[in-house]
Amino acid sequence: MTQTGSVIPHSRPTLGEAEAQALRSVMASGQVAQGPQVDAFERAVAALTGLGGGVAVSSGTVALEVALLTLGVGPGDEVLLPTYVCAAPWLAVTRVGATPKLVDIEPQSYGIDPTAVRKALSPRTRAVIVPHLFGLPADLTALQAYGVPLIEDCAQTLGAVERGRPVGSVGRVTICSFYATKLVCAGEGGMLLSNDERLLEKGRALREYDESDRLDSLAFNRKLTDLQAALGLVQVGRFPELVRRRAAIAALYGAELSSLGLTLPAVPDGRTHVYYRYVVRVPESAGPLDGIVKRLEGRGVQCRRPVFRPIHQYLGETGFAASDEAHARALSLPIYPSLTDDEAARVVHALREEFQ
Numbered sequence: 001m002t003q004t005g006s007v008i009p010h011s012r013p014t015l016g017e018a019e020a021q022a023l024r025s026v027m028a029s030g031q032v033a034q035g036p037q038v039d040a041f042e043r044a045v046a047a048l049t050g051l052g053g054g055v056a057v058s059s060g061t062v063a064l065e066v067a068l069l070t071l072g073v074g075p076g077d078e079v080l081l082p083t084y085v086c087a088a089p090w091l092a093v094t095r096v097g098a099t100p101k102l103v104d105i106e107p108q109s110y111g112i113d114p115t116a117v118r119k120a121l122s123p124r125t126r127a128v129i130v131p132h133l134f135g136l137p138a139d140l141t142a143l144q145a146y147g148v149p150l151i152e153d154c155a156q157t158l159g160a161v162e163r164g165r166p167v168g169s170v171g172r173v174t175i176c177s178f179y180a181t182k183l184v185c186a187g188e189g190g191m192l193l194s195n196d197e198r199l200l201e202k203g204r205a206l207r208e209y210d211e212s213d214r215l216d217s218l219a220f221n222r223k224l225t226d227l228q229a230a231l232g233l234v235q236v237g238r239f240p241e242l243v244r245r246r247a248a249i250a251a252l253y254g255a256e257l258s259s260l261g262l263t264l265p266a267v268p269d270g271r272t273h274v275y276y277r278y279v280v281r282v283p284e285s286a287g288p289l290d291g292i293v294k295r296l297e298g299r300g301v302q303c304r305r306p307v308f309r310p311i312h313q314y315l316g317e318t319g320f321a322a323s324d325e326a327h328a329r330a331l332s333l334p335i336y337p338s339l340t341d342d343e344a345a346r347v348v349h350a351l352r353e354e355f356q
């Protein structure tokens with residue numbers, strides 16, 4: 001193994017002097033809790049997604065919970081969601097007292113499978129959570145046709161397009177995450193977005209416990225701070241530059257890794273990819289993924305399973321072949337705007353050593 005220098009991390013935020021300056025000015029202003037920066041951040045993210053407005057909250061998981069509550073989802077209701085995703089959507093559905101119903105994914109796009117959704121629909125289905133995984137939109141056109149409210153989960157994908165429509169602009173409610181290594185970093189944070197002002201009004205009420213005319217047991221403290229929002233605002237301003245850099249790294253990987261027997265990310269017709277993650281499929285002949293991850297780390301590159309574990313595997317459920325296959329073979333490579341050309345070349349070198 002030919003490792004030089006330190007290990008290239010799988011994820012890393014991309015922060016600079018503009019972000020530091022924004023934080024200093026909020027500190028100097030004396031207003032660090034939710035205030036004008038949060039208002040401006042809500043307007044900026046709404047503009048980025050082409051939506052009427054947003055309600056900033058403390059995380060993407062909380063945004064999912066609030067989105068479900070604003071739709072009136074609760075005990076007795078079913079919500080469909082893919083099993084191949086982090087635990088956050090399942091937790092949010094469970095938290096509001098509704099029943100999560102897992103469905104499989106499309107093998108190539110990793111998006112929730114519209115055919116599986118159709119088969120899982122029942123008179124109790126109140127919503128479908130649609131994560132756009134790794135930077136690629138799910139098949140919104142097919143999902144929209146069922147007439148069930150969609151909650152678009154844009155935690156991993158902003159700025160991508162499905163048949164001319166930006167992700168986030170199709171669902172009844174949309175959520176984002178601003179976790180440290182997401183496309184837009186605020187350290188932690190989330191937002192729900194919608195064109196429906198009444199939903200947004202409900203969301204605003206749910207993130208506060210104070211200054212309300214009535215005591216609502218569902219309300220809580222779910223607020224974002226002006227410090228986080230100021231950071232996020234700078235990142236939204238840099239969004240085109242940040243996405244361009246991701247695209248450049250993806251193009252380099254596409255050219256340099258094409259002869260190694262890996263299946264490179266596919267972009268279905270009518271969709272664009274913003275490469276939040278660069279996920280390849282390794283052939284079965286390469287052996288178990290855990291060993292590959294360990295050897296690549298020894299070669300100086302930290303790669304990861306892009307989803308830690310599909311939800312059905314925690315629950316001991318079976319019958320999700322595409323998700324099981326993705327879990328066994330999908331490998332996520334380092335891709336983020338602060339990845340240097342030299343680091344990207346080291347990633348390519350390590351993969352060549354492993355797979356050639």
Ligand SMILES: Cc1ncc(COP(=O)(O)O)c(C=O)c1O
Pocket residue numbers: 059060061062085086088089131132153155156176177178179189190
């Ligand atoms: C698809 C998806 N949904 C929701 C979340 C939850 O976001 P947060 O970590 O901000 O709570 C994440 C975060 O990793 C995610 O990837």
